Amino acid sequence: MKNICKYFLLLIASQVYAEVTVTINTLQERKPISPYIYGVNQDMAGVNPTVRRMGGNRMTGYNWENNYSNAGSDWYHSSDDFIPWYLGIPESQRRIPGIALTWFHNQSLQQGAKSIITLQMAGYVAKDGNGTVSEEETAPSPRWCEVKFKKSGPLSLQPDLDDNYVYMDECINFLIYNFGLSTSTSGIFGYLLDNEPELWPYTHPRIHPSTPTCVELIQKSTTLATVIKDLDPNALVFGYEPYGFMSFVQFQNAPDWAQVRTSQHRWFIDYYLQKFKEESDRQGRRLLDVLSIHWYPEAQSSSGIRITSDSDIDRDISIARVQAPRTLWDPTYKTSVKGQITAGENSWINQWFPEYLPIIPNIQQSIDTFYPGTKLAFTEFSYGGKDHISGGIALADVLGIFGKYGVFLATRWGDSGSYVAAAYNIYLNYNGVGGKFGDTSVKAETSNVEDVPVYASIEGDNDNKLHIIVINRNYDNDINVTFQITAQTNYQSAEVWGFDSNSAQITQRTPVDNISNNTFTYTIPKFSVYHFVLTGTQTTNNPPTTPQKPQGPTYGYKHSTYTFTTTATDPDGDMIQYVFDWGDGKISTSTLFYSGATGYAQHCYVESGTFTIRVKAVDTKLAESDWSEPFIIYISTEILPSKPKYIVYDGETSTTNYSSGGGWAAPSGSTIKEVTTEYNSYNHSIELSLTWDNWWGGAGYNWAGWWRQEKILDLSQFESVEFWIKVSSIPANAVINFQLKDSTNAITNEINIIPYLGSNYIDVWKRVEIPLSEFSGIDFSKVWEIQIGVTGVQTGSALLYIDDIAFIYKTSPIPPQQQYTLTINITPVSAGSVNLNPSGGVYTAGTEVQLTAVANEGYVFDHWEGDLSGNEPVKTIIMDSNKTVIAVFVSSSLPQLPQVEISLTNNEVISGIKNIDVNIESVVSINKVLLYIDNVCISTDTTLPYSFELDTTKYSDGQHVVRIEVYDEYGRVVVKEVVVEINNLVPPQLSKPTELKDVIILSPNDDNLNDEVILSGDVEEFKIYNLKGRLIEKVKERFDGKNLKKGIYIYTAKLKNGEVIKGKIIIEK
Structure with missing residues (x-):
């Protein structure tokens, strides 16, 4: 009774500030979460990272042949053996070529982490460890070795220490020799193209005193990337490692930026990506895999103190710190007036460069435009406050953002700290026994993004277990959060783990056992991070029908985009997405379509040849149809010349070819006008701005005016219409339309633009191209009105910009000759x-x-x-x-076919070396017996007894198809095929009545249930701990739980082979 009263008093004392609604939909916005976002530069106590980066200022002057490096302006321009000293390499071994690299990577392998390694590109590396390098000894001088990307002679594993050169290809070859290619389990994951090159004159003036140019960076980067790909084609190339924002914009005011920049380039990132793509296209292979950047937020407190310090943790700084991650993704978190800060963070970036915020969508726009398929990495970042709850909240928020918005890799820069470790472990080890956040992000939204960000995930494509991370970043108040979930699973309960301002230790919190109709409410304490793990039972669902054979052009050009259509229906009436396999190794997924409606997707082939297109349908509950019949397209070896266009509206000249434009709006308070503050190209765009009133809301812009049928445009010679659009805000249920009207049939046909925008379209310019074939019933020879508008605004307001509208002429690809x-x-x-x-x-x-x-x-x-x-x-x-x-x-008169049986059964779990016996009853002779795995013949037997040894360790864990083909003397074949599960990671099992597993439930006082664990001879020691980590009991033969109270405990079982297995014990009494 005493405990109950105490808990009641605590509830009374806690002030609930607000009610927030969190909505989760496990069926929507599914995308993989990269495992490589949980990385580090410096090892962090208590955290097992997924990737480790060997980078930073020191690596620019690192000499792999002798392991000396230069500190640059960070420490008296000292050349010394800091790197091997920092890694803990014994002094007697520090001159072994490459030992700093091998030592670092071996540490990564021991932690189960990937390594990314910095290569040197500035021109020179330290030749000695004799301390400070004076200005007079600036390279080239005897204190330095010159860096060469490619050696003219044979590569050696014992580099020449006296030739005054250091070769990057020899370094890469050395690592491949020691660890294998990047595709091997022990290979180097990727290579970074040096570090912060725009700062070389400041950080390393003894190596590169002159300001690097844009042309120099591209030339060095593409050359070194070529060397990497020549030696290890699948190794990832990371570049260009800029220090921060002004490098993104203008490469830190590079002397040739004004000369190389064109009207296409919003900022330097565009130029960098474009040049890499041009060289990649010339070589016929990708040279840059990952655009890697550094991000140290410029956000400040109201008193002007930057948040990145670990020691500044007062209220004002803490509040600014926990809000700062919004600059990465939130289009509402920025000023609306350039030069003033009306909203968003207190920083010079927000004040003077708001057009580049938020950061991730703007960079992704550049990638999509200039080098599609390039991944994004944050290889240095820090939000400060490593030992304060505000630092833990900010980092937990950032890791959630990275997962939700598709960042490929991230490695935090900074020392260990209790709260930053908690932020990592809330994703990587929330329960202390390896519990992880899921690997598939799903839709998660909050009604109050300022106070309660939320991230959700499932494991693979199964939502039986749902992970939700909720953050309360309100400094003063607890918040009641109502969770509303849409899923295939009816959730029944949830474990809850978290950390807060009282402690950085992640502890188990009050579980949830009152989930009703996938809805529940929970109070999240102020300044805390909580991880919910929901479980339940899954409902049934019927898959869609097999889609019709895709339809589209049968011939085409390389680097041209074509549209393909199909149709399927869903028995349950669910909406459908179409998954297109384009036959060139690429697969894409369409937007959602209603059951029975025509679906479509677009694709651009970059190689010539004949390609087979298939499509399958997936409903909103992720049930899949079979693949459709194949459709064949031939892609010409030639590249289609730039398509000629007919300009309707050109923002550069602010003129139109097709009559003059005019706008309409309702209510009258809305505006339609040309503006110069926003544009895709130079000078102008059209702004549509409207706010709902009690009647209705809509606005549009017309070409040819109202009821002016004498203004006729013949569109029969065109194949599509393109334009650029930037949507700054759009209410739910509103529709953005592109409309054509003809004068013959008086038919108006309009297309909803929103499905063409894809994801993350708020506040970024997007190119839209719509095939004219989508406008059914129109007489294209007599079009008299073109209109873009927004309708259906029933609440709130809409703001969007239109630029560069043009119709694209039809083209005919060259027919195939092969x-x-x-x-x-x-x-x-x-x-x-x-x-x-x-x-x-x-x-x-x-x-x-x-x-x-x-x-x-x-x-x-x-x-x-x-x-x-x-x-x-x-x-x-x-x-x-x-x-x-x-x-x-x-x-037709041959004897009966042989009767064949094999010693494998369907769905059998196999491991190690598996013997497969083939028993044949036959009245005819057997010619040969073949063993296939996954359609690859791996062995042949021609003599009795027929048997095979299958080495399962050569194959990945999971399902595989094993097939036996028996050929008789007449050439006839009998086939036996089974699906097996290869599992070489199964831990040793303990004996009955209860086997060792993740969770053991014991009921010591109920003879009808499990009442003890009997340990087999494989177990050397069995220990039981409480949730605070205190040892409760240690046994060697059996454990019955009778000495323990009802509750949850942690066990560890040490096996005689040295392996330690961990799990939970639940005592029920």
């Missing part, structure tokens, strides 16, 4: 024939040919071989290369 030959062989020769439709044997690339096997008297068709398989007498083959097909017939 011809392929189909060769047919019959076995036995006189047993039958094969009819071809179409006939001929020589076909244009992409032709579908139907083959029909016809048996002669006394024979029956058995199966196909060569470039065709199966036993159906009628098959289709696609002519995308020369083909040879063998039709196998057998005598």
Whole structure:
């Protein structure tokens, strides 16, 4: 009773400040969370990072041959052995070539982490460890070795220490020799193209005293990237490692920036990406995998103190610190008036450069425009407050942002701290026994982003377990949060773990056992981070029908975008997304469409050839259909010249080709006008701004005016319309339309633009191209009105900008000329024939040919071989290369087929070396027995007894298809196929009645339930701890739990092979 009263008093004393609603939808916005966002530069006590970066100022002057480096202006320009000393390498070993690199990477391997290593690009590295380098000894001088990217002679594992050169290809080759290629389990994950090159004259004036130019950076970067890809094609290349914002904008006022910049380039990042893509296209391979940047926030407290310090933790700074992550993603968290701070963080970036905020969407826009497919990394970042709750909150928020917004890799810079460790572990080890946040991000929204950010995830594509991380960054008050969840699973309960301002230790909090209709309410204490783990039972769902065969152009050009359509229905009436496999190694997913509606997606091929397109349908509960029939497209070897355009509105000249424009708006308080404050290209754009009133809200801009049918435009010669649009705000349910109207049929047809914008479209310029084929019923030869508008505004306001509207002329790709030959062989020769439709044997690339096997008297068709398989007498083959097909017939009077059994069963779990026995009962001779795994033949046996040894360690854990093919003396084949589960990571199991597992539930006083753990001889020691980590009991043979109170405990089982297994014990009494 005493405890109950105490808890009641605590509740009374706690002030609840607000009610916040969090909405989760596990079926929407699913995207993988990169495992590499939980990385570090400096090791952090109590944290197992997923990636470690060997970088920073010291690495610019690092000499891998002798392990000396130069501190630059950080420490008296000293050349010394700081790096091996810092890594803990014994002094006697510090001159071993490359030992700093191998030591670092071996530490990573021991932690189960990837390594990314900095390569030197500034020009010179330390030759000695003799201390300070004077200004007179600036490179080139005897204190330095010159860096060469590529060695003219053979590469050596014992570099020449007296040649005054250090070779980057020799360094990479050394690492490959020691650890294997990047694709191996021990290889180096990636290489960084030096560090903060725009600051070389300031950090390393003895190495590179002159200001680097944009041209120099590109030349050095692409050359070094080429060297990396020549030696390890799959190693990731990271660049350009800028220090911060002004490098993003103008490469720190590089002397040639004004000369190399064009009207396309908003900032230097655009130029850097464009130049890398140009060189990559020239070489026919990707040279830059990851755009890697450094981000140290410039946010300040109201008194002007920057938040990045670890020691500044007063109220004002703490509040600024926990809000600062919003600059990464939140379009509302910035000033609306350049030169003043009306909203957002207190920083010079927000005041003078708000057009580049938020950071992640703006960088992603540059990537999508100038080098699509490039990943984004933050290889240095810090928000300060490492030992304060505000630092823990800020970092937990940042890690959630990185996962939600698709950042590929992130490595924090800074020393260990109790609260920053807690921030990592709330994602990586929330329960102390390896519990992790999920690896698939799902839709999570909050009604109060200022106080309560939220992130949600599931594990893989299964939402049986839902992870929610909720942050209360209100400095003063607890907050009641109502969770509303849409999912395939009916959740029943939740574990809760968290840390707060009282302690950086993550502890288990009051669980949730009152979830009703996937809704519950929970009070989140002030200044805290909570991790909810929800579990429940899954509901049933029917998959969509198989989509119709895709439709679209059958011929095309490289680097041109084409649209393909299909249709499917969902038995449950759910909306459908279409997954297109483009046949070139790329897969993309469409937006959502209603069941039965025509869906579409667009694709751009970068190689020539014949490609097979398939599509499947996925409903909102993630049930999948089968793949559709294939569709064939031929892509010409030529590249389509720039498409000619007919300009309707050009923001550079502020003129229109097609009549004059005019706007309309309701209510009258809304505005439609040309402005110069926002534009895609130079000078002008059209602004549509409207606010809802009690009647309705809409606004639009017309070309050709109202009811002016004498202004006719012939669009029959065009294939699509393109324009650029920037949406700053748009209420829910509002629609942005592009509309055409003809004068013949008086038909108006409008297309909703929003599905064309993709994700993350708020406050960034987006190019939209709509095929004119989407406008059904229009007489394109007599179009008299073009309009862009927004309607359906029933609350709030909308603000958007339109620029660069043009129609694109139709083009005809060059038809394919490639011809392929189909060769047919019959076995036995006189047993039958094969009819071809179409006939001929020589076909244009992409032709579908139907083959029909016809048996002669006394024979029956058995199966196909060569470039065709199966036993159906009628098959289709696609002519995308020369083909040879063998039709196998057998005598109709042959003896019975062999009877085959194998020693594997379907869904059997196997590991190590698995013996597979093949038992055959046959009245005819057996010619050969083949073993396949995943359609690859790995072994042949021709003598009794037929058996195979399958080394499962050569294959990844998971499901694999094992197939046995038995051929008899007549050439007939009998096939046995099973699906097996390879699992080489199964821990040793303990004996009954209760096996060792993640959670052991014991009921010591109920004879009908588990009442003890009996330990097998494999277990050396079994320890039980309480949730605070205090040892409660240690046993060696059995454990019955009778000495423990009801509750949750942690166990560790030490096996005789040295392995330690951890889990939970729940005592029920």
